[in-house]
Amino acid sequence: MHEDALRFGANYTPSRGWFHHWLDFDLDEVRADLDSLAALGLDHVRVFPLWPVFQPNRTLIRPRAVEQLVALADAAAERGLDVAVDGLQGHLSSFDFLPAWTRTWHRRSLFADRQVVSGQAEYLRTLAAALADRPNFLGMTVGNEINQFSDDPHPDPDRITPRQAARWLERMLAACEEGAPGRFHVHAEYDAAWYRDGHPFTVAQAARLGAATAVHSWVFNGTAQRHGPAGTATEQHAAYLIELSKAWALDPHRPVWLQEVGSPAPLIGAERAAAFTEATVAGALDCPDLWGVTWWCSHDVSRELADFPELEYGLGLLTNDRRTKPAGAALARIAARWRGRAHRPAVRSTALVVDVGGADAAPRRSVCAPGGAFFEAWAALTAQGVRPAVVLAELAADPAHLSSRGITEVLRVPEPT
Template sequence: MSVSPRLPAGDARPRFGVNYTPRQGWFHSWLDLDLDAVGEDLAAVASLGVDHIRIFPLWPLLQPNRTFIRPRALDDVRAVVDVAAELGLDVVVDALQGHLSSFDFIPSWLATWHRRNMFTDPEVIAAAADLVRSLSSRLADSPNLLGLTLGNEVNQFSASNHPDPDPLSVEQAATWTRTLLQAARDGAPQGMHTVANYDAAWFMDDHAFTPDQSAQLGDATVVHSWIFDGTGQRYGARSYEVAHRTEYYLELARAFSPAPERPLWLQEVGAPRSILEEDDVPWFVRSTVENSLQCPELWGITWWCSHDVSRSLADFPPLEHTLGLFDEGGRLKSSGAAFRDAIAAARETTAPAPRGPAIELAVGSEPLLQRSAAAPGGSVFEQWMAASRAGDRPSIRVVRETASGTAGDTRTGGAAATRVAG
């Protein structure tokens, strides 16, 4: 599906949303859910003019034992979805948490004495599928459910730069993704179900999760775009490359699409103060939205995130305390005002003009796609930015032949990325 059923038929305007980070207690608030506090947070979010949120129930709370899924935890997720419905907000639910803001949330039955590979162990895969199926079934009749996403950048657990990786092959990564997407469809056949891989899938040559998987599996192609991936460090905070980072990334994702009409979802983008000065932030928000809207098939933009992480909570990378559109007291920040204004301006924009000539990305073939030339500083990235600066509105064309080109900066990987950025 390329357009939410809640929009009028034929209305292909991009959607706008926010990744919801609870103001009180962060995601630990799932331990003792306060629906009044949730309602206050979401009312503030709705005031920005967004139409959806993305929420993150914690995996260990949903499934503390491999064969036990807590009914009360599923009910809590449904309750938050229902609160959002009262405020006119659609909801995307992330199923496996997974990884959030440099912290890992995996159940104890995957760690230490019970250490298993979450992607290849048959019993673990079956248990994860049971959870996804149970969660989607519990939410299937929610009129404001958009769909499920398979966790938040769960592929980072397999990355070669992870401190304790779960290794797997390209084929095993595809099998894992297909299995869990099917579980989501089993429970909620009408949902828009997606996989949310972080950008190692697009830029790291040795990564088992590939661009083809992101662009072919699930109902939309999801990208998470962060300028602390080397873009901001290499080119500077107010650079052309920073302003057009998401536009480039969306065009890269579109190049791998098997169907021209496949929707693209900018599911995460934020304004990291590790790169940007506070005065840069409104410019960055406006530029990011305006330039992303130049991409055909853009389904929507979901900003990271709603509220700053409270400074009373320890051990977060410093940037995590600054990413909210609202501060930890619930006050609207300049970033929130800029996002609100960008949404309003977007309602008046016309459809993007056709893209121009294509920059070729030669990727070779699986199992190890040569994709680092597309990373910031790589030859394809540089060519695209030069053509864009010249006004060519370039696209990207994937060439399935022996790869060549200069590798770019692949400093990425969940917690690793935030440590580099901070």
């Protein structure tokens, strides 16, 4: 694979038992799932150990569970698939998975309690170390959107400050690095980090900590409701988050991983899933420094499982019985077109200025959210055929910064009339 080649993969949702498959691990079923993904021409999967299953007690990380994770990684390698592993699950598809030693009678902060943090770090280090000698192991993601546990609208958050969030992220990433030095270790938040004023996990943390910036693009956040299934803002939402992140990055060529993106019904109807996939990925591919695209998700959730939000059942590239869906066929076509090719899109030389009240805390980051002045201005420019990058207000007149990113024109958000 060319060193600049794009990566195309899927977030692996097992077709039998969903993530509860860890309780009844069946390697033959896993192999069949991975066969169906390899047949799409994908090159990696992101996998999700369930934290309470793997670490049911603070000082017990189950060896058998870790062996099963390694067996999954080895099965992926046999099919030409690399593996990225999320650690702290955390939260998946509307369900929380937290070990009993952090809740109710043992309630302690997930982010600030010394013993909990130490247990988390040892868990992440252990998983990373178990996979460190596997050539197809990409690296760890600290957890899946674990920032939701720190703030509203979670019904029972462990509230912290931005300083505490940064300290926790640095500790978790260091644990991953200790277990598997030099791998692609990242962290990933849902979009409150980008859009919610006062949220303790910040854009600066997302864009500066870890080996890459991971973005999760979900248009059910108000984008598709406001702009419709085929609106520019909807089809370009992933590209928008990629470009927004680059405004905060200290390295002008920091890689950005579109780690989650999907076509949620009914906002994106089944009849539009393939077109949405094509348009979304095309938008992302028009962003310099994109590492890759990892679609959510691999296989539909079985209707035998209860109480999921309706949209979660049909997000797969493949059905629950491993038949390719239109979105899966679309992603396979894109992956085939790009296989082995270098990804070098044109520089985005025009930048739109974002003022969030200061880069570190971003107290006014809601201007970046759907309906916010900056979000809507960026979408309007894109609809006109402009390819806008994003630059922070405090750097908009810095010649060295602009030059490092190839920006030659700076635009301002129009004042409201």
